[in-house]
Amino acid sequence: MTLFLVVVALAVALPWGAAPAARRLAGLLPPRAASLALAGAAVLLAGGTIAALAGLFHVPFLAGLERLRFTQVTAAWPAVVPVSCAAGALLAVQAVRLALAARRQRALLSRAWDLTGEGAAEGDVLVVPGEEAEAFALPRHRGRAARVVVSEGMLGALGPAERTALFAHERAHLRGRHHVFSAVVDLAAAAHPALARLGPALEFHLERWADETAAAAVGDRRIAATAIARAALAGPAGTGVRGGRFLSVSTGPVPRRVQALLEPEPVGPEGRGPRAAAAGLVAAVVVSSLLALGLAYGLHEYVEHAARRIVGP
Template identity: 30%
Template sequence: MTAAAVLAAYAIVATLAPWRRREPRALAGWAGRAPRLAIAVWLAACASVVASALLAAVAVALPAPAVGHRLAELFEVCAMLFSEGGVPASPFAGAALSCAGLVVARVVYCGAAVLIGAGRERRRHAGMLDVLGRHDGELGAIVLDHGEAVAYCLPGRRGRAVITTGALGSLAPEQVAAVLAHERAHLRGRHHLVLAAAEALSMAFFRLPLFARARSEIARLVELLADDVAARRHPRVHIAAALVRLATGNAPAFALGAGGETALIRVRRMLSPAPPLGRGERLAGLAALGALLAGPAAVVAIPGVGSFLAHHCHTISLF
């Protein structure tokens, strides 16, 4: 029961901690310097909380002695879990496993709802682009007649970059190339799936602080990541200039646009780039990522392994 209590306490504290949203100060912190790693850490933090809740239920339902005494016969343990013979299950086993099942069902339902809803809107918009837009082979993008300066990408099987005539009229050719590289980075990186995962978790857990903050941070970080990918082939000053022009543009909610509320902050980041993470900082980030992913499983596994060793190797004890 100790492992279950530890995992449940971690899940509650991490989920309900006051994740205050800070002003991003030109995003010069470690997350702004390594957005790909930061996205992975935020997703791992959410996954670790969900895994902790599920594994806490497993630890309640399957006591450590049962795992230790039958470690080589795991299927037999599962079959005898609610039987009267062998190692008795916890009296709370049924309720714990029912709660775990509800959590899994809720996450699956919300994930499906997010993907199906976004897919429906994208297919509808793609049909509109087929009628109103025209493909520009030189740009490799769909040009849409619209006075507002907007550039965005429409993910999906036929992912495409879209730019309006208003943007083409206000941007220099090199700026157009830079902003389209930003949009293609979104498409190649399948950033819409990352955002869908964050949105589904936030929806599944009723916008609780951790999941709500992860959703907003990941939405910002994917833009930084696309900026960095575009900056590998285009001067940062061109990206910055394009972001200034597109800052007030409103892309469809189900698309990924180059402008938006973070555009001006990203301009400062492009013009005054922070140094990349050092080896030690990157190793520390990877270690944190590994701890978040493996920690819950280790907490629930150690008591069972200890019981196994104590039962079969009487001279060895972990406790």
């Protein structure tokens, strides 16, 4: 039982140390790989926490596997019931937080679509009236196809080549389904608060991913950098027609993104970077696997020990 509790405690505590490590590892990788790594880490860490709590919650009921009466188990180990109740309470909190997060995402998407109702569609681009400069990727919703939403104010703030870069950036968000990455990390943060630290890092790398796609589309990294800088200066992010936060050309730390575009295209980490990133990812997989094995082993040992202690060999 002690081993099992240790494994559960490690699974619950691991995200507090793993989230900062995942952010540092992502900084060693190109934008696309970094985004995949952050989203994958969020899923693994959140899933491990939920699995550990679920296993702890079910411990008192495992007596049925050995045909033991529940009263016999609680008489031998009185702490089992309060510990299991605590795990159940945490699972209930996680369930409520996950439901609220999912509802918030759906409401935000519905509100954004409602606010763009006056827009004029031009292919996959939806031009909305207004002087405020805005542009963002709006995923498909309730049968309505995904669109690149841009305001008249944003179109007026950019030149022809910069508009091309802007559209390529937002289309990259839609083609890459970047909103799914954001939703996954948001839900993972609802399951474990430590994973909320991955959100800003993921947002930055998703924007960098779209930046590099836009630069490749226009064939000029400087034009892409100029488009991002002018779009950010033309209007604040997160206001106006959007009605909330969506992936946008002006999202995240814009100066860092512009500086990255003024440098050569990233082809992957160099020097010690690949070894550090690989070692970190392998370590995360190994730790997650060991915790899963330890959880299963602890449950098995608990049931076997309970049977021997209560019923006898």
